[in-house]
């Protein structure tokens with residue numbers, strides 16, 4: 657069977673994308689080859705997804721006919737680029753898609769000269785098809801490459817095209833954002849426990865509150881401020897809670913978190 661998708665790095669994000677792409681039938685397991693250094697992880701990926709697994713990134717690259725997805729840490733990017741340098745050819749090349757935080761199109765195009773590359777920033781809700789991925793296209797891509805990337809990432813959620821100057825900000829917001837939301841859910845549940853709720857019920861209330869609020873904002877397309885006003889009765893419970901959040905600098909903390917993450921993304925690309 658021809659390998660269509662090569663995945664270099666089958667960690668958290670690589671697996672999130674892999675699981676959904678296979679589940680949706682975008683790629684058959686036999687059409688996928690993953691490279692991973694650790695034998696335990698290799699066995700896990702082979703057994704869980706029935707995909708081909710290899711330790712040699714060059715084999716994964718040369719065998720892949722459609723897409724090579726780079727999903728390693730940005731810190732190992734140059735080592736991988738050096739490894740692959742010998743097998744690069746402009747004759748038949750897969751589309752290279754990098755999801756590495758901070759690594760720029762110009763760095764990708766220096767590593768893969770004259771090859772079609774796309775810089776993408778997905779997020780972990782991709783695992784359940786509720787991700788959002790920002791794409792920016794390299795100079796050697798064409799409409800077919802763009803369509804292919806859209807097909808891959810629309811299988812795991814929404815897709816937006818952005819100019820590269822926005823990619824660090826996207827990383828700070830939607831790339832890292834699931835961690836901030838998870839922290840908020842955990843804290844809401846802790847608050848519920850502090851107020852006397854059993855842990856299981858507190859977790860359920862916290863998760864569903866965040867999920868339902870997001871769905872309401874999305875489906876009714878209302879401004880978050882308006883929704884806040886709808887919940888806030890005069891002299892009621894919510895305004896007492898909001899006053900406390902404002903005292904603790906809640907909004908500012910989130911703004912600064914997104915800015916710090918965007919800055920770190922910029923640093924990782926230097």
Ligand SMILES: NC(=O)C1=CN([C@@H]2O[C@H](COP(=O)(O)OP(=O)(O)OC[C@H]3O[C@@H](n4cnc5c(N)ncnc54)[C@H](OP(=O)(O)O)[C@@H]3O)[C@@H](O)[C@H]2O)C=CC1
Nearest residue numbers: 665666667668669670691694727728729730755756757778
């Ligand atoms: N996690 C997230 O929410 C998101 C991550 N990203 C980006 O995705 C990339 C991967 O992140 P994440 O999945 O969290 O990280 P992980 O560490 O979970 O995954 C990276 C994987 O690559 C493997 N690896 C290390 N060296 C090599 C190598 N030389 N060849 C092949 N595989 C190798 C690692 O193995 P080992 O552990 O043994 O070193 C690991 O399994 C990062 O660049 C990150 O910026 C983008 C969006 C969201």
Ligand SMILES: O=C(O)[C@@H]1CCC=N1
Nearest residue numbers: 757827830831832833
């Ligand atoms: O924390 C990180 O660096 C990666 C990039 C976006 C989400 N996780």
